[in-house]
Amino acid sequence: MGSVRFQPLQGMSDIASPEVFLWQALERKARETLRIYGYRELRTPILERTPLFIRSMGEATDVVQKEMYRFEDRGGRDIALRPEGTAGAMRYAAGLGPNATGERLYYLGPMFRCERPQAGRKRQFHQLGTEALGPPLPAADAECIAMQVQILAAWGLGGSEVKINTRGTPEDQVAVASGLREALRPVEGQLCEDCRRRLDMNVLRVLDCKKAGCRERAAALPPITDFMAQASREYLDEVLRLLERLNILATQDPGLVRGIDYYAHTVWEIVHSGLGAQDALSGGGRYRIELEGAVVEGVGFAMGLERVVAVLQAQGQTGEEAADRPRVWIVTQHPSAFEENLLLAQTLRLRGVACGMDLAQRSLKAQMRAANRAGAAWVVVRGEAEMTSGTFALKEMATGQQQEVEMPELMERLEVLPA
Template identity: 40%
Template sequence: MTRQTPLRAIRGMHDLLPDDSARWQQLEDRARALLERYGYTEMRTPLVEQSELFKRSIGEVTDIVEKEMYSFEDRGGDQLSLRPEGTASCVRAAIEHSLLDQPRRIWYRGPMFRRERPQRGRYRQFHQIGVEVFGLTGPDIDLEVILLTRRLWEALGLTDLRLELNSLGDSAERAAYRQQLVAYLRQHEAQLDDDSRRRLETNPLRVLDSKNPDLAEIIAQAPSLIDALGSDSRAHFEALCAGLERAGLAYEINPRLVRGLDYYNRTVFEWITDALGAQGTVCAGGRYDGLVEQLGGRATPAVGFALGLERLLELSETEPPPSIDAYLIAVGEQANAAAMPIAEQIRDALPELRLLCHCGGGSFKSQFKRADRSGAKVALVLGDDELAQQRIGIKPLRAPASDDPTNTGPAKSEQSKTEQTSVALDALADRLPDFL
């Protein structure tokens, strides 16, 4: 039989291998614990939605909808898309299941899909954790979601992130500003690149977000949206800034920060790093007070953010805990037969223990090598003689994570760190934790 050519993952989509999954779990667990402390509850939405959901929310003339969505027609003729972001799905679900009768604090996590050019920090399947808050209008909730992100950076040990803010005002203010901006850009139309000329006709605010260095001077001299804010929008933004200052959180006002989604209004923000090259935005969000109504619900104020897990993991230097605590070795016919039932008894007695039971036979020496390679802290050694005496050996494979020098008991002695200790099987649950 001819050997087939191996298949590979789709470009821009990556396998999460076992050695990496512990770091992902650690980050997700820390984020979940923090969000629960703030009173947020988790929502999970489908990966596939009607394409119309994203056209109506993100905007038909955005790069995401025009160029990047994975869209297709299913066998029933429905136009569907893999979700490119999480907010629209959360809003759709909140409307569909009547969750907007009171203020809601919701969070989500999972993969998103955009057909972008793969590069460092940017993938075609990427993962986000996001927060959405419905039913609260004031700058205090904007402040809360930003302070929440700061606390997450502290939990992850990240120190090289900076916060940028802007206000997009309300729809009328933005419409008036758009006219000013278009008039200004028309004066420099010959110097604009093709992408910016196209945006000038469809979504001129996005010209401000251009990464073309040749346009930097033109963009820097453009009218400022903050100058076009009315009294209510200005008061909202100033109250947010004052709250950040009281909380001791440094920020920078960036009048060119517009975000890439059409549904934002008033507050927008980004957390940015210089450690990841061009893809420096780690977390971004803002208010979207009109989106619920735009998607068929009653008018409901809202604010949220999303953060990219791949980028956070690149920045984080946290080491995951070992995946295995103990490795059970069995040598001898009787011991091999009894090993699996004994492993189950140990798991019953110590529910938090991560125990790997050796399978596949092999010599005592080869099993010990596998135990050491597993990363386990101890090997549990069961032979026919130990089984006959209802005992089991505990062999430390590496030093305990933290040693208390005041503890002079046998499990913490210098001798016990390297030598095998024999204990009664019925005492193992009490003795084993001392070796971990």
């Protein structure tokens, strides 16, 4: 067992083979789908000034209050590791000014939140997120959800469910909050301790409390859309209608709440049963953020890739399926052939053929075992006999058949293009 000294920090871990192949395939397929929808990658810094995150997510949110990796740099600046991707994208979008409308961005990378790890939650985790900038358009929201569904399909991920709701405009949100408080005040004593606190802090959270008593009270409430303006209700209806038109299955969920301040109008989640308590694969919504005098509007989502990987692994994928395997393994029977074999390996690699060989000059049997373990399709054996005859013993591992060939045929059989 290793010493404690150099274990990874709590909630952070190495992503190694074979799991890393799962990640690579995931990223490749996602990028391809995003390309089809006209999205371009934006790579923002991982460190930003803390106020950017506060402005973007909201002073009162838990992420800002207690989950950021926040510290002073050597110049005394208040900086933080990004806890989510939208803020950096918004800083970029604000710089575009009026040209932002129509811009489609995605990001893919690590995010950091200093929380207690549990199933589906790490301190360094990875998100894929998108931002489609522009003023509210139901079609933009519907298309964004459709794209996500297509990404999940490209990953071969089954069994997920889209839940959708609206937060209305900022004015609606004020009306919703006071309406809910008014409706809950008479039954305050029957709510759990957390919900009594939520009543003042964040009423919406009462709607998705897990305690049975609170659920009953919440179920008796009118849907939050009742407190909203007519136009906001119509906006959601239009999104739902368009989703139906696009053959995307989405369930309206009046209890769906999303905690970050910048959401306005459509919000949604994609959940997957079997993920444990953190069952959201993805969360998204329409937002409106004021930054440095500019207003940035758009619609987007963030997907938690660790959770996606967890689902794929539960479906039986390990990454081994996508693992790299050498095409050829070069085996040295006699020391006299070693350097010639080294040169052969180099030649093959220069021509793009993945090949491996044992550099430690172990026994023939050990080299054959290594070839088998690496999953090489072919083995080239060269020893004393081959050195004198100038030939190569070429063995096909799947069939066990072997024959002596000369250089041109060797290259042909290995499907190496002429130099």
